[in-house]
Amino acid sequence: MAGRRKFLKIAGATGIAGLTGLAGCTGGGDGDGGDGTSESGGTTTGTTSSGPTELTFTLTPAESDVDVKQQYQPMFDYLESEADVSISSSVAADYAAVYSSLESGQTDIADAAPAIAIQSADNDVAEVAGIRIAYGAAKYFSLITTLPDSGIDELADLEGETVAFADRLSTSGSIFPLYMLKQAGLDTGGAPNGTPNDFEGQWSDHSQARETLINRDPVVAAGTGAFSTAPNVPKDQFPQEFLDMSAENDGDLGTESPELELLSCSNPIPRAPILIRSALDSTVRSDVTDALLAATEEDLINEDLGDDQQLWFTGLSEGTVEDYQPVRDAFDELGVELGNA
CATH class of the missing domain: 3.40.190.10 (Periplasmic binding protein-like II)
Structure with a gap:
């Protein structure tokens, strides 16, 4: 599908976040409560009832002219069908807010960045569910x-x-x-x-x-x-x-x-990860991770959007925080400490 290669022009690939001393808050997205809550108004943190497990998926827009919730809707639908979960979405105001939301338990899954993966692993907050890839390119x-x-x-x-x-x-x-x-x-x-x-x-x-x-x-x-x-x-x-x-x-x-x-x-x-909260029920965490890794390009297409508004990535590959050592090295060179929040 050659037309989809143009998605990269509006990519959200590359965020990095969660630096010590930098604060953030959630908000801004259409339908978002603006305070780390889900669209339904409550903080859903992997709670269960008689139905599917309720999870909050937090997103980070890398481009101001892209509706990131619309981009991700096919992934939400896919996870709900494959992992027996119910997804509510929240949009972070900035990159640092993603880590704070994971740490506080307001977020269960996150469109994250390498530094969040590093800091989350160092503090046992979240783990890498998968590394996003674009047309076979993992970097x-x-x-x-x-x-x-x-x-x-x-x-x-x-x-x-x-x-x-x-x-x-x-x-x-x-x-x-x-x-x-x-x-x-x-x-x-x-x-x-x-x-x-x-x-x-x-x-x-x-x-x-x-x-x-x-x-x-x-x-x-x-x-x-x-x-x-x-x-x-x-x-x-x-x-x-x-x-x-x-x-x-x-x-x-x-x-x-x-x-x-x-x-x-x-x-x-290395491309950016999807993170999943470490404290989430292990069965739910495993089911969601398996579903994410099995997602295909077709699963991620939003038929209501044009080519230039689709997700920038076409799937996910297995990965761990160790894949982000080059990012840790860059922070070390700049004299910025991670993982001590």
Whole structure:
């Protein structure tokens, strides 16, 4: 289904969350109570009755222009049919809120991020139910881009400049761009949960970071997931590793306007997980995990949505927190501690 490959342009792949010292709250989504509650108004935490087990599935929108609840509705329907559960959904206001909701027991399953997986495992809050994959690709990439006429030729040129990022805790939209900037010799200061020293930072989401680079001074570069900016970058600018491994190398590289120039491409990053709360009944946890791993691309399609509004991933593969060691290494390099909340 070639048309579905364009889902990656609105991906939610890459969030990262749950840093010590960063607070979050739930809210914002259509029908969401705005306080960590389910749509029905109560906190459903794996309680049972005479019917299916009631679970809350918390989502994190990576793009401001996507209705994440509509995207995930086929997965909710699938889990209800395969695992004898009843799903209520909640939308987190930011990435850090997901961990808080899991920790408090308000969330049973979460559209999460590598850092949440790390912190949750360290604190025995949640475990990896599966790692999301896109068209067979279990890893993805972070890019730092600029405009061709910006006068920025390499990362070192960003000293004293303004750089746009996605959410402060986004894996591909903040953590790995900061990691690349630090490796290039720039002082990232307290970022992501503080202020960088050698440049100014602006944080929003992947699409806004891209559009801010294109449309607003003084921003001269953007750190985003490849799903957001790769279509604007000519194919001949990408390293061979990206071309060999990235699901974004699907014929769309360099097809979007305006053209962007690639300053840096990260090493491969393991894709984001779905987490399940550790304290959930073991039978329910096993049933939900088995169902998630068995889901097919067809199970995740919302027939009421167009191609550009579908989920960015096509299934899940088995995984554990150990798969996210490269993310832990990036946090270590930036001097950010995880798992001590």
